[in-house]
Amino acid sequence: MATIEQAGSHGDLKRFVVTVADKDVSAAVVSAHVFQEIFSPTTTCIINFMDTANLLMTLPIRAGTKVRVDIETDMNCQGDGEQSWEFVIYKIADKVASNQGVLEYSLYAADEAFLLNQTKRIHKSFPDMKTTAMAANVVSEAFGKTLVVDESDNTMHMVVPGWTPFYTMAWLLQTSTKDNAADYAFYQTADGEFAFKSFETLYADPKEYSSITFKVRPTNLRDDKGDALYDYSTTIGVYWFDHFDGLSNLASGFYTSKTASYDFVAKKWETKTFKFGDDNAEDKKYLKVDSPYMMDTEDANISFIPKHNGMFDGQSYSDTADSWIASRKSSLMKFEQEKLLIQFPGSAGAAKWFAQSCDVDLPAQDSLSDEEFDKHRRGRYVITHMAHMINKDTYTI
Numbered sequence: 001m002a003t004i005e006q007a008g009s010h011g012d013l014k015r016f017v018v019t020v021a022d023k024d025v026s027a028a029v030v031s032a033h034v035f036q037e038i039f040s041p042t043t044t045c046i047i048n049f050m051d052t053a054n055l056l057m058t059l060p061i062r063a064g065t066k067v068r069v070d071i072e073t074d075m076n077c078q079g080d081g082e083q084s085w086e087f088v089i090y091k092i093a094d095k096v097a098s099n100q101g102v103l104e105y106s107l108y109a110a111d112e113a114f115l116l117n118q119t120k121r122i123h124k125s126f127p128d129m130k131t132t133a134m135a136a137n138v139v140s141e142a143f144g145k146t147l148v149v150d151e152s153d154n155t156m157h158m159v160v161p162g163w164t165p166f167y168t169m170a171w172l173l174q175t176s177t178k179d180n181a182a183d184y185a186f187y188q189t190a191d192g193e194f195a196f197k198s199f200e201t202l203y204a205d206p207k208e209y210s211s212i213t214f215k216v217r218p219t220n221l222r223d224d225k226g227d228a229l230y231d232y233s234t235t236i237g238v239y240w241f242d243h244f245d246g247l248s249n250l251a252s253g254f255y256t257s258k259t260a261s262y263d264f265v266a267k268k269w270e271t272k273t274f275k276f277g278d279d280n281a282e283d284k285k286y287l288k289v290d291s292p293y294m295m296d297t298e299d300a301n302i303s304f305i306p307k308h309n310g311m312f313d314g315q316s317y318s319d320t321a322d323s324w325i326a327s328r329k330s331s332l333m334k335f336e337q338e339k340l341l342i343q344f345p346g347s348a349g350a351a352k353w354f355a356q357s358c359d360v361d362l363p364a365q366d367s368l369s370d371e372e373f374d375k376h377r378r379g380r381y382v383i384t385h386m387a388h389m390i391n392k393d394t395y396t397i
Helices: 114-118 131-143 165-177 199-204 246-253 279-287 318-336 348-353
Strands: 015-020 027-039 042-052 066-073 081-099 103-108 122-130 147-149 157-163 184-188 194-198 208-217 238-240 255-264 268-275 300-305 339-343 357-361 379-382 385-391
Touching: 027 184, 042 066, 042 081, 066 194, 066 348, 081 114, 081 348, 103 114, 114 131, 122 131, 131 147, 131 157, 131 165, 131 194, 147 279, 157 165, 157 318, 165 184, 165 318, 184 199, 194 199, 199 357, 199 379, 238 300, 246 318, 255 318, 268 318, 300 318, 348 385
Parallel strands: 147 194, 208 357, 255 300
Antiparallel strands: 015 066, 027 042, 027 385, 042 103, 066 081, 081 103, 122 157, 184 194, 238 339, 255 268, 357 379
């Protein structure tokens, strides 16, 4: 077991333990990388080994072997605490005999639901139910877990013809609307449960606010007693932006798109044009483009949906397609606009900030103005991805 009794700097670990098949293998572990992603249905992990005891054979390590990662930090900071992740190994890769009697390799692992999903098929009819109620039913029956949801607006009849649970969830993601926007995300939380939530809710609802503000500060400043002057667990070490891509936005229907449908009962075609912000008036106020034709490009992205009125006693997915198809395309592309990537010292409790909103104070990007902060990009963000880079000597996110 790796233990540091008195950590000296933020990012130092008090405890870092890796257990494979109920055996502590921490001495052979070089690093563990844990990934939380808002568009990945489960948390995943890569553990890197330098093995002098041939653990692959002596444990042994097989497909389906359970692995556990435990960390603890204690630096009197906001993210202090303990965090545990449990995974199932599905792959061994990058194996190299680096020296006599020394093997280097990586274990790829994911939450057990990741593999269970491949073994289950859903054959079920959901009559006239909220789409989020269907989602909660799928997660409960397939994985025995609870699903935290933002209740959807729409109700429909749905027949699942032997899909896997995650494929079913993907279908429900695109057809579910909250306040007329198809902006749901399905992800796994730090405690191993699942959530099915609206992006707008994650961004704007005070209940989803982490109370965390990330700042750019000088590092390692201490007072006369040697104590840190700031809580460095929220201090940005490195940051950069992925800005917009206008061509991808045009092709993907971010600005505008068209939905064409053919009613097989009434024997008629219909088209509906969607423009950015039609599903969210607040978004429409803030979108800025310099070329007016960027918003008049509905023919750049066209969807087709066949309709058959009366397919079920209640509404089917196609009956409301005009409201969710175009909104879903635009909502997904919101995650690709002005992405801020930051690196900061790791703390075990930070895993719980995933999928919550936070504030970021970025310094002004020019030396000519008197502004202290970047007035365009300072403010509220949603944490959509976290990569926990846990090493023997330090932990960064």
